[in-house]
Amino acid sequence: xxxxxxxxxxxxxxxxxxxxxxxxxxxxxxxxxxxxxxxxxxxxxxxxxxxxxxxxxxxxxxxxxxxxxxxxxxxxxxxxxxxxxxxxxxxxxxxxxxxxxxxxxxxxxxxxxxxxxxxxxxxxxxxxxxxxxxxxxxxxxxxxxxxxxxxxxxxxxxxxxxxxxxxxxxxxxxxxxxxxxxxxxxxxxxxxxxxxxxxxxxxxxxxxxxxxxxxxxxxxxxxxxxxxxxxxxxxxxxxxxxxxxxxxxxx
Amino acid sequence: xxxxxxxxxxxxxxxxxxxxxxxxxxxxxxxxxxxxxxxxxxxxxxxxxxxxxxxxxxxxxxxxxxxxxxxxxxxxxxxxxxxxxxxxxxxxxxxxxxxxxxxxxxxxxxxxxxxxxxxxxxxxxxxxxxxxxxxxxxxxxxxxxxxxxxxxxxxxxxxxxxxxxxxxxxxxxxxxxxxxxxxxxxxxxxxxxxxxxxxxxxxxxxxxxxxxxxxxxxxxxxxxxxxxxxxxxxxxxxxxxxxxxxxxxxxxxxxxxxxx
Numbered sequence: 384x385x386x387x388x389x390x391x392x393x394x395x396x397x398x399x400x401x402x403x404x405x406x407x408x409x410x411x412x413x414x415x416x417x418x419x420x421x422x423x424x425x426x427x428x429x430x431x432x433x434x435x436x437x438x439x440x441x442x443x444x445x446x447x448x449x450x451x452x453x454x455x456x457x458x459x460x461x462x463x464x465x466x467x468x469x470x471x472x473x474x475x476x477x478x479x480x481x482x483x484x485x486x487x488x489x490x491x492x493x494x495x496x497x498x499x500x501x502x503x504x505x506x507x508x509x510x511x512x513x514x515x516x517x518x519x520x521x522x523x524x525x526x527x528x529x530x531x532x533x534x535x536x537x538x539x540x541x542x543x544x545x546x547x548x549x550x551x552x553x554x555x556x557x558x559x560x561x562x563x564x565x566x567x568x569x570x571x572x573x574x575x576x577x578x579x580x581x582x583x584x585x586x587x588x589x590x591x592x593x594x595x596x597x598x599x600x601x602x603x604x605x606x607x608x609x610x611x612x613x614x615x616x617x618x619x620x621x622x623x624x625x626x627x628x629x630x631x632x633x634x
Numbered sequence: 635x636x637x638x639x640x641x642x643x644x645x646x647x648x649x650x651x652x653x654x655x656x657x658x659x660x661x662x663x664x665x666x667x668x669x670x671x672x673x674x675x676x677x678x679x680x681x682x683x684x685x686x687x688x689x690x691x692x693x694x695x696x697x698x699x700x701x702x703x704x705x706x707x708x709x710x711x712x713x714x715x716x717x718x719x720x721x722x723x724x725x726x727x728x729x730x731x732x733x734x735x736x737x738x739x740x741x742x743x744x745x746x747x748x749x750x751x752x753x754x755x756x757x758x759x760x761x762x763x764x765x766x767x768x769x770x771x772x773x774x775x776x777x778x779x780x781x782x783x784x785x786x787x788x789x790x791x792x793x794x795x796x797x798x799x800x801x802x803x804x805x806x807x808x809x810x811x812x813x814x815x816x817x818x819x820x821x822x823x824x825x826x827x828x829x830x831x832x833x834x835x836x837x838x839x840x841x842x843x844x845x846x847x848x849x850x851x852x853x854x855x856x857x858x859x860x861x862x863x864x865x866x867x868x869x870x871x872x873x874x875x876x877x878x879x880x881x882x883x884x885x886x887x888x889x890x891x892x893x894x
Binding site for chain 1: 684685712713716719720723724726730733748786787802803
């Protein structure tokens with residue numbers, strides 16, 4: 384078969400990888416920040432409980448009850464819930480998440496006699512799984528970055544009369560971005576290679592396309608896919624280096 | 635009229651009683667030095683005035699208006715606290731400049747953000763910003779930093795950074811300017827330039843509270859000295875009296891340790 388035709392086919396299918404990559408970054412990066420704030424939430428809705436819960440006869444509660452009440456008072460539900468979600472998402476294979484997001488709604492719909500909600504939107508289903516999965520990893524990088532900023536920056540903003548959101552956007556954010564470029568770079572480089580998992584629900588991305596040739600006995604197209612990833616990661620590395628340099632004007 | 639009245643301030647961290655009832659006041663144009671050993675509560679007191687800590691007991695009044703009352707602290711809205719903070723300026727021990735902004739931007743950032751709350755902001759933005767920038771340049775000139783306007787903090791020496799921090803606090807024209815050990819993080823040869831700037835502010839009758847370990851400086855620059863120990867004010871008075879002829883034994887011991 385003609386080499387030029389095979390490369391053209393591979394290039395066309397690599398567009399799917401790039402689309403998935405772009406979708407995941409576009410929505411995953413902001414969602415990751417939201418999740419980071421969720422896991423850092425200090426909201427304690429039952430903080431008042433120990434004060435209000437006095438026995439009418441003035442005696443002390445049994446120890447087990449006061450321990451329980453103390454625990455409920457310290458409970459941070461938003462942080463707790465977010466951390467559980469991050470645990471589940473990071474604790475299970477991305478491939479499995481793609482399968483679940485694609486099939487579970489379809490099975491439910493079909494059992495009720497409705498058409499699959501995804502229709503031909505396999506890539507969309509894959510994208511949603513990728514966005515949620517990667518946002519959870521991003522959130523921990525954001526959290527690390529935010530918590531590494533010296534508390535004095537926040538206090539300086541406060542005594543200068545800034546609001547909390549002004550302090551975050553005008554003071555903290557750029558310092559966080561500078562610190563998280565290297566670990567984010569790692570995740571982003573991993574992401575482009577992870578996009579090949581999309582073939583599990585028959586998105587015709589580059590590896591799946593190449594495997595069609597190897598099934599026919601032609602093995603080199605599969606090996607040649609490495610070139611596509613190498614070139615793409617090369618460009619990414621240049622872009623990441625550029626952004627590090629752009630942010631090197633302050634310390 | 636008293637510019638500041640502090641009554642019965644108490645602050646605990648868990649079971650640790652850091653401030654055990656602090657009362658003092660301040661006249662407009664007065665420079666007050668607070669001395670005392672580490673852990674005596676001086677810094678916590680400054681942080682309470684700047685609403686970085688919330689006292690458990692006591693009141694704080696500025697210009698006769700109560701801006702903090704511990705018995706009503708839960709009803710304070712964050713916007714009220716934010717505006718009450720502006721009565722005070724605070725210069726930190728380790729500067730806390732914003733690293734991604736130049737000297738000039740560090741000084742203009744907060745005034746520009748506050749200007750957005752002004753009623754005449756819309757339509758006058760350019761004029762207001764121009765005025766704020768001129769004001770910032772003027773203050774930075776007084777700090778001797780005219781040739782450093784476009785430098786980033788990491789390009790400045792510690793003494794220069796601290797002078798930028800002083801300019802940043804002054805740009806909001808606080809009623810009371812607070813210094814939290816402004817020279818403790820500096821190399822000895824750099825403390826002089828910062829102390830000189832603070833002295834020049836004292837000469838211009840800037841109302842100031844200076845927490846410091848520089849005894850000689852406190853004696854020269856202040857109108858009144860407070861000696862704190864173990865969360866209480868042990869002694870206060872004119873610098874000549876507190877340093878030259880202390881009434882309390884604890885003050886004498888403390889000063890002996892410092893001069894010896």
